[in-house]
Each structure stands twice: as structure tokens, then as C-alpha cells.
Amino acid sequence: MGDTLIHPGLVLIGAALVLPWLRGAVRAAAVVLVPLVALALVWQVPDGAAWQLRYLDYTLTPLAGDRLSRLFASLFALAAAGGGLFALGQASRLEVPAAFVYAGSAIGVTLAGDLVSVFVFWELMAIGSTLVIWSEGGERSRAAAQRYLMIHLLGGVLLFAGIAGHVASTGTLVFQPMLLDSAAHWLILAGFLVNAAAPPLSAWLPDAYPESSWSGMVFLSAFTTKTAVYALMRGFPGNELLVWLGLVMVVYGVVYAVLENDVRRVLAYAIVYGVGFMVTAVGIGTPMALNGAAAYAVAHVLYKSLLLMAAGSVLRATGRRGCLELGGLYRTMPFTAACAVVGALAAASFPLTAAFVSKSMILQAAADGHINALWTVLTAAAAGAMLHAGLKVPWFVFFGRDAGVRAADPPAAMRVAMLVFAAACVLPGLWPAGMHRLLPYPDVGEPYTTGHVLAQLLELAGGALVFFLLLPILRRSMPGMPDTDWVWRRLLPAAAEAAGRVIRAALAAMARTVRRVLEGADRALDERRAALLRTWPTRGMALWVLVLLLGYLVLYYV
Amino acid sequence: MGAGALLLAAVGVPLAGAVLIALAGRAPNLREGVTLVTAGLLFACTTSLLPQVLAGARPAVTLFEVMPGLALAFAVEPLGMLFALVASGLWIVNSLYSIGYMRGNDERDQTRFYVCFALSLAATMGIALAANLFTLFLFYEMLTLITYPLVTHHGTDKARLGGRVYIALLLGTSIVLLLPALIATWSIAGTTDFARGGILAGKVDGPALGGLLALFLFGIGKAALMPVHRWLPAAMVAPTPVSALLHAVAVVKAGVFTATKVIVYVFGVDTLAAAGNTDWLVGVAGFTIVAASVVALAADNLKRRLAYSTVSQLSYVVMAAAVLAPLSVIGAVLHIAAHAFGKITLFFAAGAIYTAAHKTEVSELDGIGRRMPWTMGAFAVGSLSMIGLPPAAGFVSKWYMLSGAMAVSHWPAVAVIVASTLLNAGYFLPIVYRAFFRAPSDDGHPHGEAPWPMVAALTATAAGTVLLFFWPDVPLELARRMMAPGG
Secondary structure (H helix, E strand, O other), rough: OOOHHHHHHHHHHHHHHHHHHHHHHHHHHHHHHHHHHHHHHHHHOEEEEEEEEOOOOOOEEEEEEOOOHHHHHHHHHHHHHHHHHHOOOOOOOOOHHHHHHHHHHHHHHHHOOOOHHHHHHHHHHHHHHHHHOOOOOOHHHHHHHHHHHHHHHOOOOOHHHHHHHOOOOHHHEOOOOOOOOOHHHHHHHHHHHHHHHOHHHOOHHHHHHHHHHHHHHHHHHHHOOOOOOOHHHHHHHOOOHEEEEEEEEEHHHHHHHHHOOOOHHHHHHHHHHHHHHOOOOOOOHOOOHHHHHHHHHHHHHHHHHHHHHHHHHHHHHHHHOEEHHOOEEEHHHHHHHHHHHHHHHEEEEEEEEHHHHHHHHHHHHHHHHHHHHHHHHHHHHHHHHHHHHHHHHHHHOOOOOOOOOOOOOOOOOHHHHHHHHHHHHHHHHHHHHHHHHOOOOOOOOOOOOOOHHHHHHHHHHHHHHHHHHHHHHHHHOOOOOOOOHHHHHHHHHHHHHHHHHHHHHHHHHHHHHHHHHHHHHHHHHHHHHOOOOOOHHHHHHHHHHHHHHHHHHHHOOO | OOOHHHHHHHHHHHHHHHHHHHHOOOOHHHHHHHHHHHHHHHHHHHHHHHHHOOOOOOOOOEEEEEOOEEHHHEEOOOHHHHHHHHHHHHHHHHHHHHHHHHOOOOOOOOHHHHHHEEEEEEEEHHHHHHHHHHHHHHHHHHHHHHHHHHHOOOOOOHHEEEEEEEEHHHHHHHHHHHHHHHHHHHHHHHHHOOOOOOOOOOOHHHHHHHHHHHHHHHHHHHHHOOOOOOHHHHHHHHHHHHHHHHHHHHHHHHHHHHHHHHHHHHHHHHHHHHHHHHHHHHHHHHHHHHHHHHHHHOOEEEEHHHHHHHHHHHHHHHHHHOOOOHHHHHHHHHHEEEEHHHHHHHHHHHHHHHHHOOOEEEEHHOOHHHHHHHHHHHHHHHHHHHHHOOOOHHHHHHHHHHHHHHHHHOOOHHHHHHHHHHHHHHHHHHHHHHHOOOOHHHHHOOOOOOOOOHHHHHHHHHHHHHHHHOOOOHHHHHHHHHHOOOO
């Protein structure tokens, strides 16, 4: 037991409990500094178990480290600091504390050495994120968060059942790679995949995240799905099922993002796309692929936060979210527009960005494994990514047809947050060796080969060409498409309503029968002036019971 | 004091307290003082039994024998110890709460209320510490009778109607079903003493075993298995402290406690597992869990919603015990304690809302968390415990119940727990949302928190719910000892 170590996740959760009572500069300082303190603490966690404690029948390891967990924990601390800085002007007093619980639990998952600790933090994450969405305060966000929570509690309880079964059959709690050889392991995988927004429940993400506040979605995009990627890397690396699930997510994300009008929903579908890439890489499972997944998770959090900050600034300033209702904002929001372009280039894996460096690792790993069909789909999807993220969001929001909306760049704190994340998007692209040094495995490959750079530039050019060819059609309509969330938005509530009606009717019938029997008995008894079912003189009854009980006692001592 | 005397004192202290409360009736402060002292003394009795039970001792005392093999006798084993501890410990908190509630609402006949309350606790202790089915049955009936004046406390027609359903169902099931089961057990086994491994082991099997089990489980109306659950929502006409301690803890836990005792000490877990015909019981309990939750989902009256939630949660205990895996039986025992702390907190909150804001319906609670942050914070903790989320006690019991069901691959039970988790979230969390995230309804009725004793009480039980998550050691050790060989 290393008594001197402090758990970085618990620092954030603890701060969340104090934060609602702070005001002004003290609060601002705490919001930015506490995550940075957590970041420093992450790097104090040594390899192997750092904290151990007895809980129930088990020895838990709530704090343990290795290269992989420290990388993800650092990423989450950084995202919390950036999100916190961006959200300083948020009127809701609950959102940032909720986000700190959320971030702290995400860090807790990555630093947990056993499955019970993983689960405890997993559920806290669900609570924290729900509170973040609720903080938006509107009716839409209430309903969305309720659906979101239901899906995550379902994932949580599947995970819970899986872990319980795993522990009951193997007797070990250690979080290590598992095979799909028992129902329990399938349940654990299912629990992880729900949070990864894998099919068939992917739709929870675009359903819920866009309904959070202008600052809330920055937090939301960072933690849940990336924690799931981490958990899959730790628990199911090299599982072929993940390759195919990831590919479905990539295609699903691209198609829906192209058809969507709402900027924040476009970005939400793009999260599914990005996480699909990571899940595929985890499924490939070679050291280089896993490195790629980890590095892409880092890049993804950086550029997605940046894009959502830009979109959040626009939402905050204009109250609008639709691509077709915005346009020409670069005139009055030049800073935000520039950051959005950087984020979009990073999202499109443009050379010199973090995403390029990490994506080349994944693509290299796929090519090395001679997975040719995979290679084709992934590269085609990358072109699609350029189409939807690289061009669509900045084009429709900041350039394109001027919608006549005039709004100013956000306040300084928000601009600083965007600037930091824009720099962070570019830095690993300029200096890949710095990023490589943080990765879990030594096998990193070389990003800037002529082949990689040329292939990527060609794809981007192709994607851009397609985008501008399609532009007239896109401009006419972006209808969106019915998603699988109608199952739990429409079908399940209707089914529950119907079941409720049947059960209530049955119970009411039962109650009527009981009452009729009682009334019958009552009448019969009344007729004979029997007092059994009438209200008894209660004082008398209390007295009789007293006498009875005292009698027993007396009898005993006699 | 010797262990035998402690056992008698556990039943005798609240009895004597009842007499003193009646005598002090004209001086309210003295009367409430007596209640608190009595509760404290009782808790001292039960806690001083604990070390002996944890050390493996099983103190027992026989009062007198009615017939050969049929004695009025007390004995303490781990399960009874846990029940006695929970009920007596929460009585202290509940007494504090009652003072705030009864005075805050200017209730009538307060002396009768406190007298009956003390007597109920005496009966509860008798159930917890009964050495045999016969003694348990006597105190079980006594508890029904003595809680009747509490249920009908308001004396209105509505209260009388509720009380009628209450007493008819509880007395009816116990006399028509439980008593024959008791007599059958006595004639088959020659004794009704609770014994490790079960007194019916090897003496009855096949349909007879299943039939006897059904007589017991439906006869124990207090366990509220459907269709004998109606008395519990009917009992909600009572003042909230009664709903809180009796109909979330003492009376209902007496039901599932008796059910667990019957499964473990009368039939024997191994006997039932070998006979293999308890699946219907898992089915009935599972149906009760889901169906009661569906009803709770649509209930707008807060206490009614809580009552159906209790019906649902009680069946967790029965279902987990009926799964018959050692881990799930431990989960069942833990749930008796975990649910007690969580649900009493929820009822305390409901009563505090009623006292401070005069509101009883869920739809009236918009923004109330801003006016009553302590109350609704405690409510949120209780809700987490009901769903089984960390950091609340409900997580621990759910962990064991689910572990047991997974260990024996009992998929229907796993499916019920999964469904129930979602349903629980479906009817508790919207209340938390309303309270904290909706704008307060402007009804021209400004109010703050309820009187401080109530706020103190609900904060204490909410804290207990969280503490039980971090330190479940005592209940867990008792549950383990019950399942351990020689326990």
C-alpha cells in the first residue's frame, strides 16, 4: 500500500464535491488547476499495483499503472482541464462539477487494476455524464439524458453480470485479456461495447450528446467512448469480432454524418466513426495496431474537443445548430473559424496533424496483416471522413452561403482553450517522436513515408472533389435518417406502456376481488355483531398485547 | 448481563418502554425522552450480543414449553442478529424523525402512537430472536395486530379501509396458509426449532415439499409476494414514520426474514437444491419484481411509488434466496440491511416533503431540491441504492445476488435483475431530475427544509447507506457465518 500516492481520479471527484460552493477567481483557478494536479499525479503512479485494499471477499487494486493506463489517464486529465477552461462562463453551476466526477471516474477506470474497481468507476461515469447532459436544463436534454442513462445502465448491468460471472468461475479479479469462451466474457464485452457506441446501440451517442449545453458536449466527447476503447484494449485485444464491428461503425458514422444537417449531430456521428477506427485497430491487435488505437484516441480527443469548442462557441453565440441555417460566420468569428479549420484538417488526418501520425499506424498494421478488404474500406472511409468532417462543418458554418447571422468570437478563456487544443492537434504531427515515446509498445513504424503522405493527400483531394460535386445536393437538403434509436424512443416506451396497462388491469381486478371478498366477510360478520373486522378500540388492543407479553415474562420468572 | 438475559432484555426493554411511555403521556418531552432512551437501550442490547455471535456463540433461552417440541424460546443466529441490529438501530433514528414529524404535523393521539411503536419493536425483536417457528409465528401475529392502530392512526374512513385490507390480508394469509404449514412441519419433523441444514431435510420431498414451500411463502404475507402484496400499498395511509420504519424495515423485513429463515433453517438450502423444484418461486418473485416496478412507474403518489418499489425489492430477497446459490443467499441477507437503509431514507424524504411543503405527488416536486437540498440529496442517495449503483449499499447486495445467479447460470434470475435495474432507474431518477433541474413551481407557498430532527434523521440514514457501501463488513460477516458450515 503506497500511502503517499494520491489517486488522481479521486482528486477530481473530491474537487467536484467542493466546486459548487466556490465563486469567482477561486472557482476559476480550481476548475483549471485541479485537472492539471491530477495530470501530475497520474505520472506518480508506478508500474504495477499501487493501492490494494480488502473489499467484500476480494483484494482490490483501485490504483495501478502501466504505460497504457497512464497515457489514457493523462489524456482524460488534459481533456478535463481544457473542457473546464472552455466552460468557465457556463451559467449552470452543476455542469463542471458533474464533468469532474465524469472525468475522475474515467481516470479511475484506466487506473483500476481489477474488474470490480473498473465497474465502480464505470457506473460513476454514467452518473456524471448524465448530470452533464441534464445541466443543459431543457426538456429535450432531460428526455435525451433519461434515454442515455437507461442505455448506459443496461450496459453497466451487463458488465456487472459478466464480471460477477467471471469472478465466480475463475476466482480472479485481475483485469487482463479475455477470450470469448464463456457467457460471462460475452457479457463483459457487451458492456464495454455499449459505451463504445458499437452497433446495434450506436444511436445513443448522436441522440444524447448534441442535447447537452454548448460546453457540455466537449466533455462528453472525450471520456465515455475512449474509456471503452481503453477497456477493449485491455480486455479483448486481437478479437476478430471487433474488426468487423469497428468497420460497421466507420461506415455507419460516415453515412449518417453526411446526411445530417445539425452540426453537433454531424460531429456526434463522426465520434462513432472515429471510435470505429479504434475498435478495428484493437481487433487487429498487433502491437502497432494497438499503438495506433491509443494514439488515435489521443488525436481524436484533441481534434474532437477543438471542433466541439468551435461548434459550442457558435451555438452559444447564435443559438443555432443547423448547417443550413448558418454560413459566412468567418467574417465576425475569424478566430473560431481558424480553429475549426485546424480541427477539421486534423479530423481529416491531414499530414502534420496528430491524427495522421496515428492513423498511419493503424493503416500500416492493417496492410502488414494483409487484410486487403479491410484496407480498402478503411481508406475509402478516410476519404469519406474528409468529406464530412474536413469540409462540411467549416464550409457550411463559417464559409459557404452567408446566412446573415452575425456573432462575435467568444471570450478570452474560451479562445485560450481553443488555441491550446489547436496547438495540441498539430504538435504530435510535427514531432511524431514525442508522441511515440508515450505509446504502450515500441512498435511504432514511420508515419512520414512518401507512400503514406501521398496516399493520404490523394484521398483528401478525392474527398474534396466529391464534396464539391455533391455540394448542390447537400445544400438543398440534409434530411437526416431514421436511426436505431426509434427502438427505444418509440417502440420500447409503447411496449412498456402496453405491458403496464395489462399488469395494472390485472392488479386492479385482483384488488377488486379482494375487496369484494372482504366486504362480503365484513357484512357476514357485522350481521353477527362480530367485531373482528371493525376498527378496534386501539387503546384496548395495545393494552391486551401488553398484558399478553408481560404475562410471558412473568411466567418465565415464576 | 448474560447472553440469555440479553435476549430477554431485547424483547423486554421495548415492552417496559411502552409502559413508561404510556405513563409519561401527559408530558410530551418526557415521553419522547423515554422513547429515545428505550431505543438506545435496545440498541445497546443487540450490539452487545453481536461480538458473541461473531465469535460463533449461539446464545439461547427457553421460556416455557407449551407441548413437547413446542416451546416459547429465543435464540440468536447470524441472520436474526442482523435483522435485530438493523431494526433496533434504525428505531433510534426513526424516533428522532417521529418527533419532528408528529409535532410538525400536529398529529393526534401521539402517546398511543409511541406506545404502539415500542410494542411493534418488541414484536420485531421476538421475530428476529425466535428460536423456533412457533415462537416466530406468535410474534409475527402480534406484530400484525399491534401495527394496526398505527396504520389506522388518522381514524378517517380512508385509513380504516386501508387498515382493513392490511389486517385481513396479513392475518388471513398467516392463519389460512402459514399456520397449516407450521403444523405440518411440526408433525413431520417433530420439532419447529430452526436448525442448520433444515429440519425437514430428508423427511419430505417431491410435490409435498413444493406444496409446503408454497404454503410457507404465500403464508408469509409480510414478504409481499404477488398476489398477497396488496396490504403494503394499503398501509401507506399511515403517518410516514410508520411507513418508514415498519413498512420499509420492521414489518416487511420480518416477512423476508421469515422467508429466508424458512428456506435456510427449515427446508435447508441443499435439500431444496437437490429437490430442484424451486424454479416456480424464482418465477413468482421475478414476476413480482418486474410487475411491481411497472406499477411504480405509473404511480404519481410518492408514497405509493415507494410502496410498490418495496414490494419489488422484497422479492429480490426471496428470489435471491430461492436461487439457492450460496453467494445469492448471502446477497439476500445483505439486501435485508441494504434495502432497509435506502428505503427508510426515501420514506423519510417523502415525509419531510409532506411536512415542509404539504406535497404528496411526484408531479408537484419541480425544483424542490433547491428548497430542500438535504432532503432531496438524501433521496438521491436512496435512489442510487435502490438501483444498485455505487456508492450505495444496494450495490453490495446486488453484487452478491448477481454473482450467485451467474455462478449457477440461472439466466431468468439474471434477466430479472437486469430488467429491474432499468425499471428502478426509470421511476426514481425522474424524481431526482425534477427536484434539482426543473424550475421551482411558483405556488406562493415558500418553505425550506422540514424540522431539524427529520433532516438529521434522513441525513443519518443516507450516510448509513453510503457507509454500508464502503464498510459492509458486519452484515457481510453475519451473512457468511450463516452460510458457513456449523453456522
